[in-house]
Amino acid sequence: MTFLILTSLILGIFSGLILFSPENLHFLPQVTQGALALLLFCIGFDLAQERDLFQKIKGLPKIAAAVPFLIALGSLLGTLLISPLLNLRPGQGALVGAGFGWYSLSALIIAQTYDLTLAALALLTNVFREILAILLIPLIAAKLGHLPALAPGGAAAMDVTLPFIARSTSRQTALLALYSGTVLSLLVPILIPLLIRLLAA
Template identity: 45%
Template sequence: MDFYLILFFLFSGIFLGWKINKDNYFLKLSDKITKLGLVILLAAMGADLGSNEEIFRQLGQIGLQALLFAIFTIIFSVLLLYFFAKLILVKGLTSGTKKQVDNPEGGGNITFLIFFSVIMGIIIGRFWLQAEFHSILAPLINYSLALLLFGVGVDIGASREILADLKVLGWKILAIPFLIAVGTLIGSVLIGFLLGFAVGESAAVGSGFGWYSLSGVLISNLHGPELGSLAFLTNVFRELLTVILIPVIAKYMGGLAAIAPGGATTMDVTLPLIKEAGGEAVVIPAFISGAVLSTLVPILVPFFLNL
């Protein structure tokens, strides 16, 4: 989705949420609509991945390498952000959300819902989706994402305490994408070294930050199709693992740490997931982080390939 459309839907929701009363029935209704939209979005994303023949062709050749790259980038970015959150001690961002603490089953339910939606989507896309219906997946993803971003914005606008959390973070909010980028690069270079890749190649693969379409094309054009395919599949796996892991990380390591796995995707696709699992307080930091990391992708990928 276009960046300006993302801003429009998100901030339109924030404005509406700010204007209406916190006890308004619309807020309760929007939460239910958001959850329904989340299921539709995840199922459509899964179907889109499942119907992508290129992904399945590459799985046999570089699937394990790509999975390891994705796992290492997530682990190190999460750890760096987790310890940063503990250091700054921001209430509501350094621990699990209130909903998860008060109702342990809630975290498990959202995790199951996310996992089930994605897996069912992949199965449907792989085995049952007819070719003539594939063209509707992209609009379905965009429309459901627009609805979700609007709903997320409404929740943010209705939660006045978010401003207090943002004031505590201050300039440190920019440290979030920096730490995610550093953790990603450490993880990708480390696993790349173990797998026999050059430092520049490994760093370039990690510098996709989950934006698989752009990073795969850039690396294919600037280096070669083999490394480009690895980058593409690595960042596909990163997005897929992010969808599954966000609720778990938010529950056990805090809402702020849950921003880390998504990388560039926290600006759009994974933003509603972060809100559901980590609470409204982490939505603005997640959005800013995703925007910064998305900007860095076309800068860092060529830079590391020229090392």
């Protein structure tokens, strides 16, 4: 499975590099959205197979509600701590980490209101986060448990990484991923401007 995932992604990247110029790819957003919609349709269909799904949510550990906030805190701490090694101010590292995998939005806000190089770094970091998440989710789900498997995808736990979470965990965890991804997506446009204000001060 991991092999097929990597192959699809790499084939796409090389086709994008060699075969297509962006002008010929104006249909691409629709293809991506269409594939995502079809996948989510399948996930919705699968969730409905569990007759007492909403009962089972009560069976999740109490800590489940706090998961998106722990993911936010852990992402900021991780990027903050590694910053000195990368010649970044801790706040700059945390700013990049606050994208939570949502690369388009985080890079856009940083580019418009702070710094272009950091915006490019945020774009790449959060692209890598999404790709690494796709590869690591099955491993984390198997070794560390279902709830930690929500962390790598961050905000993308509700869209691009949701299919991988659904395949490696349980139906109630997939439902929790929707909640966690939504909360993190709402935090991105709040935290990034806040961190920029702190950095500029």
